[in-house]
Amino acid sequence: MITENRTITSYEIHDVVKGTVTGGCASGLFLQLENGESAFARFGALNTGTEVLCSVLKKANERFYILASIDSVIREENERAA
Numbered sequence: 001m002i003t004e005n006r007t008i009t010s011y012e013i014h015d016v017v018k019g020t021v022t023g024g025c026a027s028g029l030f031l032q033l034e035n036g037e038s039a040f041a042r043f044g045a046l047n048t049g050t051e052v053l054c055s056v057l058k059k060a061n062e063r064f065y066i067l068a069s070i071d072s073v074i075r076e077e078n079e080r081a082a
Contacts, residue, residue: 010035010037010059011033011035011037011056011059011066012056012059013056013057013058013059014055014056015055015056016053016054016055016056016071017033017034017035017053017054017055017056017068018033018034018051018052018053018054018074019031019032019033019034019039019051019052019053019054019068020032020049020050020051020052021046021047021048021049021050021051021052021077022038022048023048024044024046024048027042028040028041028042028043028044029041029043029044029046029070030065031052031054031068033054033066033068037060037065037066038060038065038066039054039056039060039065039066039067039068040064040065040066040067040068041054041067041068041069041070042069043069043070046070046073046076047076047077047078048077049077050073050075050076050077051073051074051075052070052071052072052073052074053070053071053072053074054068054069054070054071055068055069055071056068057069
């Protein structure tokens with residue numbers, strides 16, 4: 001959905017968006033998307049702060065984050081978070 005000032009307020013399935021890796025676990029990575037929403041991607045081996053392009057696979061609900069697929073790395077952060 002796009003408001004009058006052209007700000008994206010939510011994403012639809014198959015939208016491609018920019019995201020930043022904020023953390024991870026054994027199952028994948030947590031992302032912060034352009035509009036501030038959180039997402040999860042089944043992907044590994046990227047450091048916190050890495051910028052990625054990802055596709056929305058499933059919208060968020062009360063229980064889960066947006067499910068995303070990482071399509072490419074825009075800028076890789078070389079330093080590992082402690």
